[in-house]
Amino acid sequence: MLTRRLIPCLDIDGGRVVKGTSFVNLRDAGDPAQLAALYDSEGADELVFLDITASSDERDTMIDVVRRVSSQVFIPLTVGGGLRNVEDMRKMLEAGADKIAVNSAAVSRPSLIEEGAREFGSQCIVLAMDVKRVQDPVTAQRPGTPRMVAEAPWQVFTHGGRRPTAIDPIKWSRIGASLGAGELLVTSMDADGRRAGYDLDLLAAISSSVDVPVIASGGAGRLEHLYEALAAGKADAVLAASIFHFRTHTIQEAKAYLAERGVPVRPAPAS
Template sequence: MSDLKRIIPCLDVKVVDGQPSVVKGVKFVSLSRQGDPVEFAIRYEEQGADELVFLDITASAEGRKTMVDVARRTAQAVSIPFAVGGGIGSVEDIVEILDAGAEKVGINTAAVKDPDLIKRASKAVGSERIIVAIDARRNPDLKKGANAFELEDGSRAWFEVVIYGGRKPVEIDAIEWARRVEELGAGEILLTSMDRDGTNDGYDIPLTRAVSEAVSVPVIASGGAKNPEHMLEAFRKAGADAALAAGIFHRGEFTVRGAKEYLRSHGIAVKLD
């Protein structure tokens, strides 16, 4: 695992009027159209992004396969690694995305429904190319056997896995699920707080810290970033290996380079050309 912390712009993608478009929402809803995914990819490579993540955020719910064409066009346009997730339900889907030019593939709903898919996929293409995306929300109903954590306001909650783009809670403890996906062969975990997504309230530090401490594979913090200070918190307070953000970069409030310069000035090791 590299000591360098990574900054990863996220491109949430939805098909709008027959065309894939970057969208942004709040807590997985209220989506607004932002622009062409490949144009965003080119911009973020120029800004010094370490990697990119494309998430076809409604593919699983709507039964679509993810956009192979977006992966192919992106691979032709940029040289930095990128991952693609959304609607991927088989090893064949994974191979198709990798063959189109993606470096990694993210699986989420399909992994919850068929955990052995993680094992089959890692054996087929290598664990370093398999990201398991975990979407989690705080649940104050302290289910027996769940890991309960003290939150910022002193209350307690456990973190519940949610699938189908945030539409279906499944009563699975996110910390235990993170441990299991590592055992099954996941090479990385993309951890998104449904509570913080699009809110600008910062990453969910208790959630991210709990998962980072539970596994040895890299953890990407996602959901809630408003500024580079929030990224600093994810690295220092929660032990994240990478910070993913969308809106702050899409809206031009910060550049990837600007975020990295801030982090470096505060003692975080990042790659700056």
């Protein structure tokens, strides 16, 4: 039986993992390769690396990170952040990435998804999106007034969540999948960092409208949240950062919890 995946996310700036970590047994908690190896040994099913600077100046640093991690860790690696064309993608794949996450660049030029899928296969292309609830969709749709915002209760934001697009994430998910994205990585900006749970309505809405796997992101604070994203949110995988970085829980604990609640998970590898 196919298992649900648990995916730690590592934000990278200047070749280092940023966002706080509290590892006691690592010499250097900010080193991406060390952290990746630790998560791998604990049973992480994949790893996601995001270049949070998303700038071409940082590209070589990121390539070096991917190269180092991929020669030590043999699980799927997704890399994203500022990759704008097929050549950017190719460099990451050559460095050892398995999947490329595209976000803002795909919104401004959706054919990027198609080009990447044609060149490398759909399994390589992850469409990432940052989504926020629209403040008050009801007032925006008062009878007799023109609809000024997306009808949907959510909106896609780009450029690290700074720029609204008026794009409905559910429609964007369908478009992305039809253009060839093999997976969707859906981050709720409202939930992100609050540790109060994923946006389950958003996840369920997207998951039931596309055939490709959906990775839930943003909001994990307790193990129960992971379960909810997979059960009520119908996600295929859950991504989390601080819950693992701060050692609130280890990957083993998370998997043991999910298994207890009847979710199929891959046990941590025997060391």
